[in-house]
Amino acid sequence: MTAQPILAVIGGSGLYQFEGLQDVETIEVDTPYGKPSSPIVMGTLAGKTVAFLARHGIGHFISPTEVNYRANIYALKSIGARRIVSISACGSLREDYAPGHIVIPDQLIDFTRDRKRSFFENGLVAHISPADPFCNEISTEIYQAVIQTSAVCHLGGSFITIEGPRFSTKGESNLFRAWGISIIGMTTSPEAFLAREAEMCYGVLAHVTDYDVWHTSEAPVSVEMVVRTLQENTHHAQEAIHNLVSALPEDFDCKCSRALANALMTNPPAIPAGTRQQLGWLIDKYLA
Ligand SMILES: CSC[C@H]1O[C@H](OP(=O)(O)O)[C@H](O)[C@@H]1O
Numbered sequence: 338m339t340a341q342p343i344l345a346v347i348g349g350s351g352l353y354q355f356e357g358l359q360d361v362e363t364i365e366v367d368t369p370y371g372k373p374s375s376p377i378v379m380g381t382l383a384g385k386t387v388a389f390l391a392r393h394g395i396g397h398f399i400s401p402t403e404v405n406y407r408a409n410i411y412a413l414k415s416i417g418a419r420r421i422v423s424i425s426a427c428g429s430l431r432e433d434y435a436p437g438h439i440v441i442p443d444q445l446i447d448f449t450r451d452r453k454r455s456f457f458e459n460g461l462v463a464h465i466s467p468a469d470p471f472c473n474e475i476s477t478e479i480y481q482a483v484i485q486t487s488a489v490c491h492l493g494g495s496f497i498t499i500e501g502p503r504f505s506t507k508g509e510s511n512l513f514r515a516w517g518i519s520i521i522g523m524t525t526s527p528e529a530f531l532a533r534e535a536e537m538c539y540g541v542l543a544h545v546t547d548y549d550v551w552h553t554s555e556a557p558v559s560v561e562m563v564v565r566t567l568q569e570n571t572h573h574a575q576e577a578i579h580n581l582v583s584a585l586p587e588d589f590d591c592k593c594s595r596a597l598a599n600a601l602m603t604n605p606p607a608i609p610a611g612t613r614q615q616l617g618w619l620i621d622k623y624l625a
């Protein structure tokens with residue numbers, strides 16, 4: 338059996354397998370929420386175990402709305418992962434975050450509508466705090482790893498998740514700009530919120546692939562533009578993950594691992610037995 342991974346990587350658009358993993362083992366995981374987007378590929382990088390999951394499936398056949406975010410987070414937790422790096426393609430809403438750059442966002446604005454956004458349901462109410470939606474520790478580690486590459490990297494910026502799959506109108510894009518939002522994508526919500534509920538450290542390495550649709554001298558975003566920019570820049574993410582894995586300590590203590598400590602609202606005797614059992618993986622340590 339492969340060792341517990343030091344890091345789980347969720348690969349987004351343009352990243353369906355992880356180059357350079359050695360001693361690779363592919364694991365089919367099933368979850369109470371259904372199948373994750375892809376098998377989990379476990380392997381070693383810099384001598385440490387890493388897990389990789391392709392968010393849109395291998396071949397990119399799952400839309401941002403249809404990604405089973407709960408199954409993906411559950412699957413990564415079930416193999417023992419405690420930290421997640423999400424690799425995402427995003428549009429830029431500001432001039433100085435240019436295509437080809439990388440952003441490590443520190444805020445998240447959720448404009449999605451049609452997604453399961455919590456593990457808590459069926460008689461068990463919990464309210465986690467996503468005031469700081471990304472783990473500060475892993476985000477800083479990601480930034481340190483990226484700046485060792487030749488990529489231009491920005492630490493900080495707010496990231497809006499739209500429902501998609503369509504891109505934005507100019508009216509929407511200009512509204513988001515007026516709100517001071519930095520980058521735009523379609524997958525970080527609810528992924529980041531579910532990772533917090535699962536008490537996992539979660540950070541994003543966002544590749545800027547385009548200027549969305551607001552720019553007066555740049556063409557509006559298209560799939561061709563996103564794919565081309567990603568092809569030119571994915572090597573930065575691969576290199577950064579290598580740097581990150583090399584630097585990450587095996588032992589760590591982060592407040593993300595206690596995110597549910599003050600979140601459970603339902604009086605324990607009122608929790609239905611089936612729900613208590615189904616969510617045992619999250620709540621046993623608080624209700625034992
Ligand atoms: C292919 S452009 C839109 C698509 O790309 C991003 O995916 P991911 O976050 O998984 O890299 C964006 O969120 C949309 O899903």
Ligand SMILES: Nc1ncnc2[nH]cnc12
Binds near residue numbers: 427547550558563
């Ligand atoms: N402009 C954009 N809007 C939403 N998602 C994106 N992913 C990459 N570019 C994007």
